[in-house]
Amino acid sequence: MKQLLLINIEPDNIPRAAEWIESICRSEGLPETDSYQVKTCVVEAINNAVEHAYGFGKGAISIGIWREGRQLMIEIANDNENRGSAAVTQDPEPVSVPVPESERGRGWLIIKSWVDDAVMDRLGGRTVVRLTKRVPI
Amino acid sequence: MHLHRTQNGTVDVIRLPKRLTMADAATYRHEIRDLVDGGHIHLVMEMCDVEFVDSSGLSVLVSAIKAARGAGGDVVLSGLTPQVQALVELTRLHHLFDIFADEQSAVAFLDNRVAA
Numbered sequence: 108m109k110q111l112l113l114i115n116i117e118p119d120n121i122p123r124a125a126e127w128i129e130s131i132c133r134s135e136g137l138p139e140t141d142s143y144q145v146k147t148c149v150v151e152a153i154n155n156a157v158e159h160a161y162g163f164g165k166g167a168i169s170i171g172i173w174r175e176g177r178q179l180m181i182e183i184a185n186d187n188e189n190r191g192s193a194a195v196t197q198d199p200e201p202v203s204v205p206v207p208e209s210e211r212g213r214g215w216l217i218i219k220s221w222v223d224d225a226v227m228d229r230l231g232g233r234t235v236v237r238l239t240k241r242v243p244i
Numbered sequence: 245m246h247l248h249r250t251q252n253g254t255v256d257v258i259r260l261p262k263r264l265t266m267a268d269a270a271t272y273r274h275e276i277r278d279l280v281d282g283g284h285i286h287l288v289m290e291m292c293d294v295e296f297v298d299s300s301g302l303s304v305l306v307s308a309i310k311a312a313r314g315a316g317g318d319v320v321l322s323g324l325t326p327q328v329q330a331l332v333e334l335t336r337l338h339h340l341f342d343i344f345a346d347e348q349s350a351v352a353f354l355d356n357r358v359a360a
Contacts, residue, residue: 118267125296143327150298154266163267207340210306213299220334 109173116157116166124170125150128181131172135179136242144221145240149183151214152236156185174242178223181238247275255354257288257347264294264301276308285317286358288350292323297331309340318342318357322350 112127114120125146132142149170156168171182205212218225224239248259256279264272289305309319322344324332332338344350
């Protein structure tokens with residue numbers, strides 16, 4: 108069953124979404140460390156939407172999580188349709204390790220490293236990040 | 245939200261909050277910059293209370309060390325939880341920062357460096 112959370116983009120709502128995701132991961136059998144990693148990836152995906160699409164105080168993000176066999180699927184979607192072309196989420200940073208002194212470029216690296224699969228799609232005005240995490244037997 | 249700071253001789257210890265994330269990153273970045281601009285250039289980032297860091301939180305640390313080193317000082321980290329340590333290593337920031345098990349070790353390290 109797909110479980111959904113819709114949050115307005117406010118600073119206080121991101122931790123709420125993070126704790127919600129971590130709790131479901133734990134209840135689905137993911138170990139504590141894996142659950143923490145998924146939580147971190149979801150926060151990074153939300154941050155990406157906040158940074159590139161809305162900014163705080165504007166718009167909403169939906170987060171869905173469901174089980175497919177031995178995998179947990181997580182989908183983070185934001186709707187840019189009211190923001191015009193300038194609101195389209197930027198491409199993820201290349202998956203390379205930035206030089207240590209760089210202050211940017213770590214979000215997508217974290218996502219790609221801590222889930223088994225991560226893709227970003229743009230469908231019409233929507234930007235969707237899909238994460239997959241295997242549940243150990 | 246303001247950062248909690250204590251002064252220990254020439255070393256300042258900043259006790260970072262439970263969450264170091266995008267929501268407060270700009271505030272913390274400016275606060276630390278102001279501190280460095282005010283001559284507090286030897287900083288320990290005590291992270292024993294930090295339960296969650298995102299990439300924006302990491303950028304606060306990078307900004308801090310760049311500012312401090314630019315002024316002739318340094319920033320070291322202490323008290324990382326295993327999860328935060330894993331994130332620091334994943335993003336290779338352990339190559340940038342000296343990391344200590346606890347605040348006392350970190351302060352002693354910077355004290356010795358200043359005295360040398």
